[in-house]
Amino acid sequence: MAEEQYKIKVQNVTKEYDLFKTQTDKLKSFFSINNRNVPHFWSLMGVSFTVKPGEALGIIGVNGSGKSTISNIISGIIPQTTGQVDVKGDTSIVAINSGLKKNLTGRENIRLKSLMQGLTNPEIDEMMDDIISFADIGDFVDQPVKSYSSGMKSRLGFAIAVHIKPDILIIDEALSVGDDTFYQKCVDKISEFRKEGKTIVFVSHALKQVELLCDRVAWINYGKLKEIGPTEAVIKQYRQFTAWFKKLSKKDKKKFEKQQKDIQKHFDINAYEQEVVKQTAAEHPDDHNVSGEVKHRFYSSVISEKMTLSSKILSFAVALAVVFFCLVNVSGHRISHVVAKPASLFKPTKVLEVPNNRTHETKLVYKNHHQK
Numbered sequence: 001m002a003e004e005q006y007k008i009k010v011q012n013v014t015k016e017y018d019l020f021k022t023q024t025d026k027l028k029s030f031f032s033i034n035n036r037n038v039p040h041f042w043s044l045m046g047v048s049f050t051v052k053p054g055e056a057l058g059i060i061g062v063n064g065s066g067k068s069t070i071s072n073i074i075s076g077i078i079p080q081t082t083g084q085v086d087v088k089g090d091t092s093i094v095a096i097n098s099g100l101k102k103n104l105t106g107r108e109n110i111r112l113k114s115l116m117q118g119l120t121n122p123e124i125d126e127m128m129d130d131i132i133s134f135a136d137i138g139d140f141v142d143q144p145v146k147s148y149s150s151g152m153k154s155r156l157g158f159a160i161a162v163h164i165k166p167d168i169l170i171i172d173e174a175l176s177v178g179d180d181t182f183y184q185k186c187v188d189k190i191s192e193f194r195k196e197g198k199t200i201v202f203v204s205h206a207l208k209q210v211e212l213l214c215d216r217v218a219w220i221n222y223g224k225l226k227e228i229g230p231t232e233a234v235i236k237q238y239r240q241f242t243a244w245f246k247k248l249s250k251k252d253k254k255k256f257e258k259q260q261k262d263i264q265k266h267f268d269i270n271a272y273e274q275e276v277v278k279q280t281a282a283e284h285p286d287d288h289n290v291s292g293e294v295k296h297r298f299y300s301s302v303i304s305e306k307m308t309l310s311s312k313i314l315s316f317a318v319a320l321a322v323v324f325f326c327l328v329n330v331s332g333h334r335i336s337h338v339v340a341k342p343a344s345l346f347k348p349t350k351v352l353e354v355p356n357n358r359t360h361e362t363k364l365v366y367k368n369h370h371q372k
């Protein structure tokens with residue numbers, strides 16, 4: 001069977017967030033054995049799709065549906081909770097609020113992002129003027145990014161992203177804040193990118209832009225992939241959904257949104273895993289290790305953000321050891337002495353008056369002898 005050609009493959013990806021109310025709750029959860037009392041929210045509840053080389057995939061969906069979450073996971077900015085993400089090539093993300101260091105100037109940000117992408121200083125010097133001219137932010141290029149408007153940040157972010165020539169360009173709502181002239185410049189650049197056979201992921205609410213730029217569209221709806229397919233067909237379905245939603249009364253809109261959010265709060269990852277096992281077993285009846293394979297697919301490439309009980313105990317023990325050694329050091333006693341008489345940890349050693357007529361070595365022997 002021919003191997004599937006893809007640039008990005010997202011398989012059974014989920015993303016869970018803990019909804020702490022305060023910083024104290026967060027701290028309490030570190031010391032608790034289980035996190036059962038912390039409310040959870042599943043921003044993604046098992047999303048799978050592939051993006052082919054040279055394809056422009058649009059990602060659409062209502063506010064809070066999980067579009068930025070999936071684009072940040074593909075870009076490697078945040079890890080998924082479960083599932084596999086395979087990206088073949090360098091990615092560069094342009095998002096309104098990501099990637100730029102606000103205390104650095106525009107010029108410094110250009111250098112930093114380019115270095116992070118593996119370019120050398122001479123290569124960056126060569127590109128610097130082109131990037132500055134594309135961003136067209138005037139003297140602000142030498143001002144800290146914190147003084148930029150969102151449109152200026154987007155201009156700079158886009159200019160850097162397209163000039164460092166990544167294999168995969170991810171654009172998350174970045175065009176929505178630019179003016180018409182800049183927007184046209186970006187569209188031309190994206191079209192150029194497509195002609196070069198680069199892969200594009202385009203997250204946007206602007207359906208007209210999506211229609212213009214994308215070959216296929218993924219509609220993410222409250223953490224799930226609702227539809228994926230040809231641009232026209234998916235956008236038509238999405239428009240029908242938004243038209244239906246707009247017609248609801250205020251009360252029904254709220255009720256609908258609450259129902260969807262409740263599903264995301266009570267998502268059961270184990271039940272989802274069993275569902276995938278069942279589905280895979282039905283598709284591959286001769287495979288006798290479906291359960292093991294699904295488990296591997298769910299958890300093998302996941303870096304957990306949460307600490308397990310054993311790692312909590314280990315961190316606690318290391319912290320205690322550090323405090324102990326600091327106290328021993330301050331107390332002036334030897335470790336063996338403190339171990340034999342723990343109370344001495346809090347009694348500082350007497351300051352010894354060493355007679356001046358002794359040599360350095362004999363002073364040390366004298367001190368050791370008298371400290372016992």
Ligand SMILES: Nc1ncnc2c1ncn2[C@@H]1O[C@H](COP(=O)(O)OP(=O)(O)OP(=O)(O)O)[C@@H](O)[C@H]1O
Nearest residue numbers: 017018041043061062063064065066067068069070
């Ligand atoms: N750090 C976080 N902690 C808790 N919840 C989060 C966090 N980040 C995102 N979420 C939640 O995850 C859900 C998806 O967020 P995401 O930003 O991916 O949505 P989106 O589709 O990009 O929305 P928008 O169209 O408004 O940009 C939202 O309900 C959001 O509140």
